[in-house]
Amino acid sequence: MKKGTLRQILLLTDGCSNTGEDPIAIASLAKEEGISVNVIGIVDRQEMSERGVSEIESIAEAGGGISQVVYAKQLSQTVQMVTKKAMTQTIYGVVNKEVSQILGEEKELEDLEPEKRGQLMEVVDELGETMDLDVLILVDTSASMRNKLPMVQEALIDLSVSLRARTGSNHFALFSFPGKRKDVDKLINWSPNFDSISGAFKKMATSGVTPTGPALQEGIRIMAKRMKKKGTMDDELALEEEA
Amino acid sequence: MMSSLSKKKLDIKLHPGQVIIGKWHRKSYQIVRELGFGATGTVYLADSKQGLVALKIASDSMSITSEVNVLRHFSKVQGPSLGPSFYDVDDYVANQGVYPFYVMEYINGEPFLPFLKDKGGEWLGIMVVQLLGDLHRLHQEGWIFGDLKPENLLVTRNPNRVRWLDVGGMTRVGRAIKEYTEFFDRGYWGYGGRKAEPSYDLFSVAMLMINRAYPSRFEKNTSKGPTSLISKIKAKNTLEPYETVIRRGLEGKYESAMAMRQELMSVVQNTSFTSRPKSEGNTITGKGKSVSRQARKKRNNVKEQKKPLVGLFESMLFASFLLILYILYLFGQAV
Ligand SMILES: Nc1ncnc2c1ncn2[C@@H]1O[C@H](COP(=O)(O)OP(=O)(O)O)[C@@H](O)[C@H]1O
Numbered sequence: 001m002k003k004g005t006l007r008q009i010l011l012l013t014d015g016c017s018n019t020g021e022d023p024i025a026i027a028s029l030a031k032e033e034g035i036s037v038n039v040i041g042i043v044d045r046q047e048m049s050e051r052g053v054s055e056i057e058s059i060a061e062a063g064g065g066i067s068q069v070v071y072a073k074q075l076s077q078t079v080q081m082v083t084k085k086a087m088t089q090t091i092y093g094v095v096n097k098e099v100s101q102i103l104g105e106e107k108e109l110e111d112l113e114p115e116k117r118g119q120l121m122e123v124v125d126e127l128g129e130t131m132d133l134d135v136l137i138l139v140d141t142s143a144s145m146r147n148k149l150p151m152v153q154e155a156l157i158d159l160s161v162s163l164r165a166r167t168g169s170n171h172f173a174l175f176s177f178p179g180k181r182k183d184v185d186k187l188i189n190w191s192p193n194f195d196s197i198s199g200a201f202k203k204m205a206t207s208g209v210t211p212t213g214p215a216l217q218e219g220i221r222i223m224a225k226r227m228k229k230k231g232t233m234d235d236e237l238a239l240e241e242e243a
Numbered sequence: 244m245m246s247s248l249s250k251k252k253l254d255i256k257l258h259p260g261q262v263i264i265g266k267w268h269r270k271s272y273q274i275v276r277e278l279g280f281g282a283t284g285t286v287y288l289a290d291s292k293q294g295l296v297a298l299k300i301a302s303d304s305m306s307i308t309s310e311v312n313v314l315r316h317f318s319k320v321q322g323p324s325l326g327p328s329f330y331d332v333d334d335y336v337a338n339q340g341v342y343p344f345y346v347m348e349y350i351n352g353e354p355f356l357p358f359l360k361d362k363g364g365e366w367l368g369i370m371v372v373q374l375l376g377d378l379h380r381l382h383q384e385g386w387i388f389g390d391l392k393p394e395n396l397l398v399t400r401n402p403n404r405v406r407w408l409d410v411g412g413m414t415r416v417g418r419a420i421k422e423y424t425e426f427f428d429r430g431y432w433g434y435g436g437r438k439a440e441p442s443y444d445l446f447s448v449a450m451l452m453i454n455r456a457y458p459s460r461f462e463k464n465t466s467k468g469p470t471s472l473i474s475k476i477k478a479k480n481t482l483e484p485y486e487t488v489i490r491r492g493l494e495g496k497y498e499s500a501m502a503m504r505q506e507l508m509s510v511v512q513n514t515s516f517t518s519r520p521k522s523e524g525n526t527i528t529g530k531g532k533s534v535s536r537q538a539r540k541k542r543n544n545v546k547e548q549k550k551p552l553v554g555l556f557e558s559m560l561f562a563s564f565l566l567i568l569y570i571l572y573l574f575g576q577a578v
Contacts, residue, residue, distance in 0.1 A: 077425055084421075092305055110304055110341055113267055114311070114332040121308040129418050161430045165419035165437040 005132040006087050007035040007227070009219045010079070011059065012152055013140035014042045016052045017212030020183070023055070026216040027063035035223055037063025037216065038086050040079060042072050042148050059212075064090070072151040076158040083135065083159060084128070091127045095120055130168045134226065135159075136219050138184070141176040141201075142210045149201045160194040173222065174200060177215035178207050184218045190226065254302055255335075255342050257287055263298070263344070265333025272298055272346065283307070283411055288349060295351075296330060300344035306411065307332075307343040313410040314347060317384075324348070325381050326410050350406050352397030359455055364481050367455050368511035370398065371448060373405045375504035378444055382416070382500055387439035389414050390422045391447035393454060414439040426450060426460045432472060434493055442495040445503055449492030456481045484514040 009030060017023050027037045041048055041056040048056075053069055060067035066086045070078045096109050099120075109117055139145075139152055156174070163170040171190045174197070179185030187200040257263065261274045272289040279286050284301030301307050314329035327347040335342045352358075359366055374396070381388060390412025397406050412422035418439050425431040429446040437443070453472070454460060456479035463470055476482045476489050488507050497503040 076431070088305065110334070110343070114308070114334070114343070117304065117308050118312050118315070118332075121305070121312060124305075125309065125312075158430065162419065162437050165439075167418065 005134055005230075006090055007223055008065065008083065008086055008133070008135045009035055009037045009063070009216065009223070010083065010135055010137045011037065011039045011140075011212070011216070012042060012079075012137070013039070013056070013210070013212065014048070014052075014145050014148065015140075015142070015210060016049065016055050017210050019209050019214075020211040021213030021217060023212040023216050024058045024062045026213050026220070027059045027065075030216065030220050031062065031064040033220055033224060035063075035220060036065040036086055036090050038065035038082050039063075039067040040075070040082060041067070041069035042075060042145075042151075043069060044072055044148065055212075059216075064093070072148045075151050075155040079155040080159050080162040083163070087131075087133065088124060088128050091124050091131070095124055129166055132168045133163065133166075133170045134190075134223065135170070135172050136223055137172060137174045138215050138219050139174070139176045139187075139201075140210060140212070142178065143208055153197055153201055156197055157194050164193065175215070175219065175222070176201075177218075178209050178211050182218075183211045183214040253339060254285070255300060255337060255339065257285075257300065263289070263300075263335050265331065265344075266336050266341070267333050268331060270331055270333070270346075272296065274298075281409065281411075283310070289346070291346070293330065295349045296346050297327065297349040298344055298346050300335065300342050302340075302342060304343040307345060310410055311345050313386075313413045314345070316386075317410075320380075320384060322380065325377060325384070326407050350397050350399065350408060352399040352406060355393040355396035355398060355405065355451075356455065356458060358398040358403075360458075363516045364484060365511055365514070365516040367452060367481070368485065368507055370403075370405045371452060372504055372507050372511065374407075374451075375448065375500045375507065377405075377407070378441075378448070379500035379504065381413075382441045382444070385416050387414050387416055387420070387441065388412060388444050388447070389420045389439065390424055390427075391444055391451065392424050392427050393451060416440060425463075426454070429493075429495075431463060432493075435495060441499055442497065445492045445497050445500060446495065448500075448503070449489045452485055452489050452492075453482065484510055484516070 030037050037059060039056045039060045041053060048069055056067045056069060066082050066089065068078050068082055092109070099109050099112065100107050103111060109120065112120070137156065139149075141149070145152075156172075160170075160172065169192065171192055172188070172194060173186070173190045174188040174194075175184045175186055177184045188194070188196055257274045257277075259274055259276055262271055263274065264271045270291065272291045275288040275290055275295070277285060278288050278297060283303075283306040284299050286297055286299045289296050289298045299307070299310075311329070311332045314326065317325045318329040327350055329345070329347055331346040333344060333346075335344055355370070359370065378388060388407070390409065391407075395407055395409040397408060398404065399406055412420065414421045416439050420428075420437045420439050420443060423430075423437070427447040427450045428437070429435040429443060430437045434446055435442070453475060457475065461470060461475065472493055473490060476486050482489065485507070488503065488510060491497055491506070492503055497506075
């Protein structure tokens with residue numbers, strides 16, 4: 001049975017955007033397109049500025065995703081956890097919408113008896129395990145990120161190890177921003193794993209600007225193109241049948 | 244983690260003496276004190292009609308609901324309970340919002356590593372033998388523990404028995420492991436994938452044993468290059484008798500938790516754990532051959548010299564659990 005595809009953009013950055021469109025606005029657009037945006041802020045010795053943290057949280061909130069600020073060392077565990085949590089959250093959100101439709105406005109899963117909630121949660125778990133997943137990864141490669149890139153590479157390989165254990169299929173694509181001439185550069189095209197990742201970061205140019213908004217915009221375009229190509233059915237409908 | 248996941252609701256803090264009444268089942272619980280907190284919520288000791296219970300409360304109903312599903316499942320399983328027994332699930336209506344909670348058996352015990360800290364090496368073996376027995380039953384039920392680590396284990400008293408908490412990582416066989424901790428995760432060490440299967444847990448068991456000798460753990464990569472787990476085992480005297488079992492656990496060589504348990508039991512039975520200065524060390528452990536016939540014979544000799552009765556017992560009760568109790572008794576006194 002076809003269960004549809006979950007779509008995520010995973011943004012890895014270490015600071016604030018400083019050029020182009022407001023990434024918070026663009027993240028809201030992603031959400032409208034049915035794509036959730038997760039953001040991971042990477043810090044090393046220095047703490048991240050308050051403005052940086054607040055931007056990261058706002059992007060994820062606007063994009064219906066999850067945000068987390070971590071030290072580079074904890075990146076692997078965080079990336080896979082955020083990705084999985086966000087999947088569950090998306091499915092949960094859809095199931096919740098269903099519940100409000102059945103029970104009436106302003107009713108949520110929380111208004112169900114705990115027993116029924118448990119049954120619905122089994123459905124959510126089941127879907128999280130079996131739905132297909134597309135993750136578009138956007139890596140900030142502005143100059144300050146340079147020494148964090150080996151950790152990023154390791155975390156992405158680890159993510160692919162985690163997701164490979166799922167029953168549903170996974171596809172990743174890797175982009176960096178800023179690009180050499182454009183806002184983003186493609187490093188790896190859609191592929192089921194990250195075997196080809198070693199060396200991918202070598203090709204990158206590092207610069208001082210951080211065009212997070214334009215990068216997200218391009219990310220949405222790429223996802224939308226893929227969606228059209230695959231001609232997938234409406235995911236929410238698929239979920240409805242399941243729930 | 245530096246900042247937590249973006250949350251709409253604030254975490255709730257309950258105070259000693261506070262009474263919590265469930266919205267649906269109307270049962271009441273009086274908070275005694277906080278037991279601990281984790282990624283998904285805070286656990287309190289509470290007083291209820293059933294006596295002392297553990298109550299876990301969170302701001303987000305997703306993980307609470309998942310955990311309840313698992314606990315509920317195992318409260319239906321026959322035999323001694325796998326994990327804390329499940330009692331109740333409900334919502335607490337506070338001023339700031341509605342907080343889901345569940346109530347389970349209070350496990351009164353000592354944390355795993357502190358318990359083992361000043362005890363002889365045989366205790367590590369015994370505790371892990373117990374753990375493997377429970378894991379075997381869990382696996383036969385079609386579940387994998389997932390996030391196995393000392394923080395999720397308690398040792399109760401009279402008699403000493405290892406019990407597990409935190410069912411958050413439990414995953415049905417064949418699915419992707421729900422939750423794990425890097426040090427205990429075979430994916431992190433490059434020893435395999437994260438599909439839920441018995442060997443996933445057995446790898447964690449092996450790491451748990453290593454953790455006993457390295458309380459502050461260690462990382463995959465150091466400035467000197469990648470860490471070799473095998474050399475870490477070899478570097479510690481406490482792990483010497485268990486080297487083969489640990490290595491086979493790491494490498495996924497055991498068919499089942501039961502197979503690992505069997506081998507571990509015979510190591511405990513055939514090793515002298517008391518005074519082990521280096522010179523005596525090599526007569527006692529045949530470096531990894533602890534289960535071979537030869538080693539067994541050697542051991543008998545050593546013991547016969549010390550206490551002729553032991554040899555007799557050994558032939559009578561070999562492979563029986565009573566012997567372990569006997570060894571426990573002997574060494575329990577020496578400690
Ligand atoms: N049933 C229980 N009996 C006694 N103590 C418990 C029990 N459940 C949890 N605890 C204590 O609370 C702590 C946190 O609980 P845990 O379930 O591990 O949280 P999380 O899953 O959120 O990490 C545990 O480390 C333990 O000390």
